[in-house]
Amino acid sequence: MSAAAGRIARGVLSGYFLLMVVFLYAPVVVLVIFSFNDNTTPTLPLAGFTTHWYHIALGNDLLLAAVKRSAAIAALNGVLATLLAILAAVALTAPRMFARPVVTALVMLPLVVPYVVLGVGMLVLLKTIGLEQSLSAVLFVHVVVSVPYGVLVILPRLQTLDPAIGEAARDLGAGEIAAFVRVTLPLIVPAILSSYLIAFTISFDEYAIASFLVPPGHDTFPIFLYSNARTPALRPQTVAIAGLVIAASLTLVVAAEIGRRAAERRLEGV
Amino acid sequence: MSEAHTAGRRRGILLRRRWRPGRAWLSLPVTLYLLAGLIVPIILIALYSVHLLTNLIFPPAKFDLDTWKSFLPYLHEGTSVYFDRFKTSMAITLIVSTVAVIAAYPLAFYLAFVAHRRRYTLLLVLLAPFFVSYLLRVYAWTVMLSSDGTINSILVELGRAKGHPVEWLFHSKFAIGLVLAYSWIPFVALPIFVVLENLDKRILEAAQDLGANRFTTFMKVTFPLSLPGVIAAFVFVLIPTTGEFVAPSLVGGSNDSMFGNFIQDSFVSTTDWALGAVMAMWLMSIVVLLIVLSSRYLTADLRGPAR
Numbered sequence: 179m180s181a182a183a184g185r186i187a188r189g190v191l192s193g194y195f196l197l198m199v200v201f202l203y204a205p206v207v208v209l210v211i212f213s214f215n216d217n218t219t220p221t222l223p224l225a226g227f228t229t230h231w232y233h234i235a236l237g238n239d240l241l242l243a244a245v246k247r248s249a250a251i252a253a254l255n256g257v258l259a260t261l262l263a264i265l266a267a268v269a270l271t272a273p274r275m276f277a278r279p280v281v282t283a284l285v286m287l288p289l290v291v292p293y294v295v296l297g298v299g300m301l302v303l304l305k306t307i308g309l310e311q312s313l314s315a316v317l318f319v320h321v322v323v324s325v326p327y328g329v330l331v332i333l334p335r336l337q338t339l340d341p342a343i344g345e346a347a348r349d350l351g352a353g354e355i356a357a358f359v360r361v362t363l364p365l366i367v368p369a370i371l372s373s374y375l376i377a378f379t380i381s382f383d384e385y386a387i388a389s390f391l392v393p394p395g396h397d398t399f400p401i402f403l404y405s406n407a408r409t410p411a412l413r414p415q416t417v418a419i420a421g422l423v424i425a426a427s428l429t430l431v432v433a434a435e436i437g438r439r440a441a442e443r444r445l446e447g448v
Numbered sequence: 449m450s451e452a453h454t455a456g457r458r459r460g461i462l463l464r465r466r467w468r469p470g471r472a473w474l475s476l477p478v479t480l481y482l483l484a485g486l487i488v489p490i491i492l493i494a495l496y497s498v499h500l501l502t503n504l505i506f507p508p509a510k511f512d513l514d515t516w517k518s519f520l521p522y523l524h525e526g527t528s529v530y531f532d533r534f535k536t537s538m539a540i541t542l543i544v545s546t547v548a549v550i551a552a553y554p555l556a557f558y559l560a561f562v563a564h565r566r567r568y569t570l571l572l573v574l575l576a577p578f579f580v581s582y583l584l585r586v587y588a589w590t591v592m593l594s595s596d597g598t599i600n601s602i603l604v605e606l607g608r609a610k611g612h613p614v615e616w617l618f619h620s621k622f623a624i625g626l627v628l629a630y631s632w633i634p635f636v637a638l639p640i641f642v643v644l645e646n647l648d649k650r651i652l653e654a655a656q657d658l659g660a661n662r663f664t665t666f667m668k669v670t671f672p673l674s675l676p677g678v679i680a681a682f683v684f685v686l687i688p689t690t691g692e693f694v695a696p697s698l699v700g701g702s703n704d705s706m707f708g709n710f711i712q713d714s715f716v717s718t719t720d721w722a723l724g725a726v727m728a729m730w731l732m733s734i735v736v737l738l739i740v741l742s743s744r745y746l747t748a749d750l751r752g753p754a755r
Binding site: 198287389403404 | 474475478485488490496501558559563570585586590594601630633688690712715716721724735736739
């Protein structure tokens with residue numbers, strides 16, 4: 179009897195899991211379906227297949243300019259945040275460190291401060307030192323919010339490395355920096371890639387902070403998307419843009435996962 | 449091995465006699481960066497909130513708690529629209545967090561105890577929608593919910609809506625709650641899964657050997673032991689949701705602005721930043737306070753199996 183009850187419980191849980199997966203994917207799938215639908219409203223029944231909305235979306239110069247801006251900010255954000263995160267993570271592995279709890283708390287603090295406060299804070303700072311809103315300001319704050327994720331990815335990887343590896347390199351005559359660059363760094367490449375991708379994604383997707391700091395006429399992609407989303411007349415092409423972004427992000431995720439697995443296979447046994 | 453290790457250590461100490469900058473100094477750039485990009489801005493907001501900084505020509509900058517007093521109803525007679533909005537937003541946040549945790553717990557449980565070898569693949573399936581831009585997921589719901597949207601067209605087809613779209617689906621508190629819970633469910637399942645997965649299965653077996661049935665085992669052993677994951681999940685939702693202003697302005701009605709919208713508005717649409725600064729400081733203090741209260745569980749959590 180207990181075995182039967184267990185089977186039923188497992189069945190219910192599996193059913194629930196399936197249902198939730200459907201719920202989680204439904205809006206995204208519906209969006210993609212209607213991006214190819216030959217109708218201006220996202221209503222059933224479907225009215226026929228068209229790529230018209232994609233042609234309009236891809237011919238939109240404002241969209242392309244916004245994507246370029248966001249891609250540039252995201253790429254730079256990846257580099258800066260990962261560099262700072264590597265330095266911070268290496269520092270935090272030091273055997274003795276002055277004020278370690280304070281530094282750790284400071285590095286993790288951006289995770290708990292609401293984005294609206296960070297955006298407002300930078301706006302106030304710009305005003306106080308007499309600067310205008312700019313894309314550099316957006317980048318500056320994106321680095322702030324990305325660094326903790328980088329440290330959370332890189333630090334555990336550094337901590338699992340055998341300290342004897344670095345010592346061996348130094349015993350063989352490598353200086354502190356050479357030992358790090360030629361021995362430690364290659365071993366943490368997967369973590370560095372993850373950190374870069376996380377930082378890139380955070381920045382590319384970030385609306386709340388950017389909404390305070392983007393200068394007029396220089397929309398980043400999320401800002402562009404948001405203002406389009408509030409204009410019902412633009413819905414068909416906004417849906418098409420959404421379809422493109424969904425395709426791009428899924429490709430990126432799959433590529434990242436394949437790359438990560440490849441890198442890990444290469445490092446296996448080290 | 450261990451001797452060589454100690455020898456290396458000793459030599460390291462000898463070398464360090466001559467002073468050289470240690471690794472710890474590498475934390476200097478990130479410290480300075482976060483001071484400039486995080487701490488200084490927060491201090492400036494605090495200064496604005498007490499009128500030590502101001503955008504206005506008159507009255508001139510001078511320490512003054514007036515805006516704080518008018519914001520906090522406890523400090524003056526009467527009510528405060530803004531504080532009421534804070535309470536409503538907190539209520540929405542708490543409901544959303546609770547719903548997300550309740551909806552996600554069985555998912556985590558399924559992955560940890562039922563899915564067996566497929567669990568990491570299924571976890572990835574669960575988390576994948578999270579990789580699609582947040583803004584897009586909110587937007588996808590506007591397509592689903594709007595009066596000329598997908599759900600209403602299905603209801604009309606089925607004859608349920610009789611030509612009239614169902615109004616409460618869109619531009620409503622329901623829509624805000626639905627979209628926020630939807631966005632956070634995959635993310636909430638993660639910490640709960642981590643805790644459940646790391647539970648010592650022998651404890652559960654012991655409970656059953658001692659005569660507890662599955663339900664009792666869950667209520668008295670599994671669930672209490674998974675509380676750190678539940679609390680971590682709760683906090684993960686709370687932090688971004690308290691300051692949320694994207695979902696309310698895309699799927700909420702004109703009367704459903706959340707506290708985050710109020711803060712945004714007072715900086716974007718007005719020149720007197722004092723009130724916005726007070727609200728931002730208040731929001732941050734509440735969030736940090738909640739984190740500190742729950743930090744015991746947060747750190748106990750992701751360190752792996754409890755020993």
